[in-house]
Amino acid sequence: MRIVLVGPPGAGKGTQAQYLAKNLSIPHISTGDLFRSNISQGTALGRKAQEYTSSGRLVPDEVTIAMAKDRLEEADAAEGFLLDGFPRNLGQAEALDAYLRDKEVTLDGVLDLEVPEDEVVKRIAGRRLCRKDGAHVYHVSYNPPKTEGVCDVCGGELYQRDDDTEDKVRVRLEVYHSETEPIIDYYKAQDLVVTISALGTVDEVTRRAMEALGAAESV
Ligand SMILES: [Zn+2]
Numbered sequence: 150m151r152i153v154l155v156g157p158p159g160a161g162k163g164t165q166a167q168y169l170a171k172n173l174s175i176p177h178i179s180t181g182d183l184f185r186s187n188i189s190q191g192t193a194l195g196r197k198a199q200e201y202t203s204s205g206r207l208v209p210d211e212v213t214i215a216m217a218k219d220r221l222e223e224a225d226a227a228e229g230f231l232l233d234g235f236p237r238n239l240g241q242a243e244a245l246d247a248y249l250r251d252k253e254v255t256l257d258g259v260l261d262l263e264v265p266e267d268e269v270v271k272r273i274a275g276r277r278l279c280r281k282d283g284a285h286v287y288h289v290s291y292n293p294p295k296t297e298g299v300c301d302v303c304g305g306e307l308y309q310r311d312d313d314t315e316d317k318v319r320v321r322l323e324v325y326h327s328e329t330e331p332i333i334d335y336y337k338a339q340d341l342v343v344t345i346s347a348l349g350t351v352d353e354v355t356r357r358a359m360e361a362l363g364a365a366e367s368v
Contacts, residue, residue, distance in 0.1 A: 150175060150229045151254065152362065153236070153245075155333060156262030157325045158318065159269035160347045161354065165262065166233040168355045173362075176225045180234030183216040184208070194219070213237075214244045221248070229257075242332040258362055259336040262347035262354070266322060274315045281305030 150173055156162050163179065170177035184202075187195030194216050201208045217235050220226065236242040249255060264272075271290070279285035279300040287294050287307060294301050311317070336342050343361040347354050 150231075150257045150362070151249070152230070152257060153232045153259045153336070154262070155259060155329065156347060157264060157266075157269050158321045159272040160262040160264045161351065162233055162262060164351055165347070165354055165358060166231055168351070169260075169358055169362075170231045172355070172359060173229065173231065175229035175231055176223075177231050177233060178217070178220050178226065178235070179232075180213065180217075180237070183213070183220055183235070187216055210238070210240050210244070214241055217241075217245070218248055236332055238328045239331050239335060242335050256336075256339075256341055258343055259333070259341045260358055260362065261333055261342055261344040262358075263344050264347045268348065269322060270315055270318050273313050273318045274309075276313050277307040277309055279303065279305040280308055 152169070152173075152175075154162055154166050154169070163181075166177045166179065184195075184198055188199050189195070194212055197212050198208045198216070201212075213235065217232070221230065232245075236245050272288070275289040275291065277287045277289060277294075277298075279287075279302070281300065281303050282305060285300045285302050285305065286292075287300075294307060298307050299305075300307060312321070333342055345354070345357045345361045349357075
């Protein structure tokens, strides 16, 4: 299956992408991983991306598109993939379509994770990370530490990322509305979009997603 996952920040895309990719036996290709691996391997694209990010500028679409295409050329993506974070705007969606047309394949679906705006703000603004180990993640309401401000696992101090404040989340949502949402209409015109609610437990959302993709029986 060839799938694109879309949804606002805070929808749990990364988590769902991992489970769905595993259930469907396809690689999970996230923009974050593309950047990290290109930069850590010092590829030409990685160096170019770094020039932009280190000066606080947005990486141009052509660099992101080239990284995505390189990744899609790898053997494990030949029979399917789940894209997470790409395409993030209309230009990228059109480039992906052109690439797939060239390969004479098509997307099977675009899974749209829907979350009410206030829930997005609550989810992100309540997030707390451990200073010692960023993998230790908490939420003030949904997953609070035993002692406020202290990591249960390693005793590290918990903090809120600069990007996770309510004001910043609202800005990220605006960017999502203006840049990414248009790709949903673009894919709707191709009859590819399935929208599901991203509320509930991780398992519930995964099950809903698998059903929506008509792939529940292959689990
Ligand atoms: Zn910790």
